[in-house]
Amino acid sequence: MTGPVTIGPEDMAGTERLLRVVDALAEAFADLSAGRVSSPPRTVVPHGGRRELLTATSVWERHGVGSVKITTLTPGNPDRGLPLIHGVVVLTDLDTGRVTALLEGAELTAVRTGAAAALATRLCAPADAADLAVIGAGVQARALVRSVLAVRPVRTVRVFSRTGERTERFAQWISDTTDDRIRVFVCDTAEDAVRDAAVICTATSTGGREPLVKAGWVSPGAHVNVIGGTHEDALEVDPALLEDAFVVVEERAAARAEAGEVRAALADGLIDVHALHELGELAEGAAAAVDGRTSVFRSVGMAIEDTAAAAALFAAAGAGP
Numbered sequence: 001m002t003g004p005v006t007i008g009p010e011d012m013a014g015t016e017r018l019l020r021v022v023d024a025l026a027e028a029f030a031d032l033s034a035g036r037v038s039s040p041p042r043t044v045v046p047h048g049g050r051r052e053l054l055t056a057t058s059v060w061e062r063h064g065v066g067s068v069k070i071t072t073l074t075p076g077n078p079d080r081g082l083p084l085i086h087g088v089v090v091l092t093d094l095d096t097g098r099v100t101a102l103l104e105g106a107e108l109t110a111v112r113t114g115a116a117a118a119l120a121t122r123l124c125a126p127a128d129a130a131d132l133a134v135i136g137a138g139v140q141a142r143a144l145v146r147s148v149l150a151v152r153p154v155r156t157v158r159v160f161s162r163t164g165e166r167t168e169r170f171a172q173w174i175s176d177t178t179d180d181r182i183r184v185f186v187c188d189t190a191e192d193a194v195r196d197a198a199v200i201c202t203a204t205s206t207g208g209r210e211p212l213v214k215a216g217w218v219s220p221g222a223h224v225n226v227i228g229g230t231h232e233d234a235l236e237v238d239p240a241l242l243e244d245a246f247v248v249v250e251e252r253a254a255a256r257a258e259a260g261e262v263r264a265a266l267a268d269g270l271i272d273v274h275a276l277h278e279l280g281e282l283a284e285g286a287a288a289a290v291d292g293r294t295s296v297f298r299s300v301g302m303a304i305e306d307t308a309a310a311a312a313l314f315a316a317a318g319a320g321p
Contacts, residue, residue: 004090004091004098004099004100004101004102005100005101005102005314005317006101006102007101007102007103007104007310007313007314007317008104008107009104009107011313011316011317012103012104012107012108012111012313015146015150016316017111017312017313017316018111018114018115018118018146018147018150019150020312020313020315020316021111021112021115021308021309021312021313022115022118022119022122022147022150022151023312024308024309024311024312025112025115025116025119025305025308025309026119026283027283027308028060028280028304028305028307028308029119029250029278029279029280029283029304030280030283030284031060031062031280031304032250032251032278032280032302032304033251033278033279033280033281033284033286034280034284036061036062037058037059037060037061037062037304038058038059038061039058039059039251039302039303039304039307040057040058040303041254041257042054042055042056042303043055043056049074049075049076050075050207050230050231051072051073051074051075051076052072052073053070053071053072054069054070054071054072054073055068055069055070055071056068056069056071056302056303056306057069057303058302058303058304058306058307059094059307060304060307060308060311061094063311064093064094064095065091065092065093065094065100065307065310065311066091066092066094066307067089067090067091067092067303067306067307067310068089068090068092069087069088069089069090069105069108069109069303069306070087070088070105071085071086071087071105071106071109072085072086072087073085073230074086075205075207075230078138078163078166078205083106083139084138084139084140084205085105085106085109085110085139086105086106087104087105087106087108087109088102088103088104088105089102089103089104089105089108089306089310090102091103091307091310091311091314100314101310101314101317103310103313103314106139108306108309108310108313109301109306110139110140110142110143111143111309111313112301112305112306112308112309113140113143113144113227113299113301113305114140114143114144114146114147115147115305115309116227116250116279116297116299116301116305117144117147117148117201117225117227117297117299118147118148118150118151119279119283120223120225120248120279120282120295120297120299121147121148121151121152121199121223121225121297122151122152123248123279123282123283123288123289124223124246124248124282124289124295124297125151125152125198125199125223125295126198126221126223126291127152128153129152129153129154129198129199129223130152130153130154130155130156130198131154131155131156131158131196131197131198131199132145132148132149132152132154132156132157132158132197132198132199132200132201133157133158133159133160133193133194133197133199133200133201134157134158134159134160134170134193134200134201134202134203135159135160135161135190135193135194135200135201135202135203135204135212135213135236136161136201136202136203136204136228137159137161137163137166137167137169137170138161138166138203138204138205140203140227140228141159141161141170141201141203142170142173143203144201144203144225144227145157145174145178145201148199148201148225149178149182152198152199154182154199155181155182155183156182156183156184156185157174157178157182157183157184157185158184158185158187158192158193158194158197159171159174159184159185159186159187159193160186160187160188160189160190160192160193161204162204167186168186171184171185171186190212190213190217191214191217194213194217194218195217195219196219197219197222198219198221198222198223199222199223199224199225200213200218200222200223200224200225201224201225201227202224202225202226202227202228202236202237203227203228204228204229204236205228205229205230206228206229206230206234206235206236207229207230207231207234208234208235209233209234209235209260210235211235211236211237211238211239212235212236212237213236213237213238213241214238215237215238215240215241215243218237218241218294219294220292220293220294221291221292221293221294222294222295223289223294223295223296223297224237224241224245224294224295224296224297225297225299226259226261226296226297226298226299227299227301229260231260232257232258232259232260232263233260233263233264234260235260235261235264236260236261237261237296238261239261239262239264239265239268239270240265240270241261241294241296242261242262242265242270242271242275242296242298243265243270243271244293244294245293245294245295245296246277246289246290246293246294246295246296247262247271247275247276247277247295247296247298248276248277248278248279248282248289248295248296248297248298249262249276249277249278249279249297249298249299249300250278250279250299250300250301250302250305251278251302252273252276252278254300254302255276255298255300256273256276257300258300259298259299259300261296261298262276262298279297
């Protein structure tokens with residue numbers, strides 16, 4: 001019997017594969033909102049130094065696939081020159097029970113997280129959005145740049161992180177890997193990066209309760225993707241931003257449990273649960289962002305995203321349907 005296919009980072013690269021993942025996520029989120037998939041909360045085992053061991057499982061019956069992901073989150077790793085996340089995703093065939101693929105977990109996490117932000121950007125951001133701001137300079141920040149560039153005509157990228165050397169390397173990577181017409185600027189403050197940007201992405205390992213992005217810095221009509229933070233009460237952006245924004249989440253229950261900005265905005269009475277729009281509802285056309293209104297996508301990451309992304313990449317490798 002043929003063993004499982006191994007899919008490494010090189011097999012997940014490229015805009016064509018990324019867009020296949022974006023399309024798969026649109027379908028998966030629609031199924032999630034309609035109750036057609038099983039994506040239970042992940043299991044998190046904390047241990048010393050804010051480190052975590054996580055497992056996540058989900059089943060997508062309509063496509064006959066399921067997955068199990070094992071990951072580790074080690075906040076001190078970037079200072080060691082190591083990735084924040086390590087892991088593996090196991091893709092299974094529901095009909096036969098066979099393990100069909102083993103996917104490198106850190107890169108899959110980056111790809112599917114970026115793809116979810118790309119989907120939200122495609123559904124919410126102005127079609128002509130040309131100015132991108134990125135807060136953070138790690139693996140996830142790179143994934144966000146690739147993803148937003150895949151769905152919007154970006155011409156200017158402004159970057160900021162709290163570690164200057166990493167920010168310079170990140171900016172150089174953008175210059176080296178993107179169109180020559182794209183201008184890249186390293187900013188001295190988060191405010192300098194964010195002001196007047198049409199699309200803003202935050203991807204940091206903050207564990208703090210002091211927002212990195214203030215509400216007053218965000219231009220009306222901008223779209224904001226918030227994907228970072230190391231625990232359920234960490235804040236990357238000001239919860240006050242959500243009060244007048246069109247707020248998008250993967251799933252209401254998951255956001256209420258794990259998204260710091262959503263939890264704080266609900267607790268402070270800035271929004272109620274009816275202000276939360278699920279990405280699947282937008283994908284199916286049951287809800288839509290409003291032109292000229294600021295939109296915020298607050299991601300927490302769900303197991304169904306891993307399953308959908310793994311299935312799309314398995315198919316792109318010529319091994320799946």
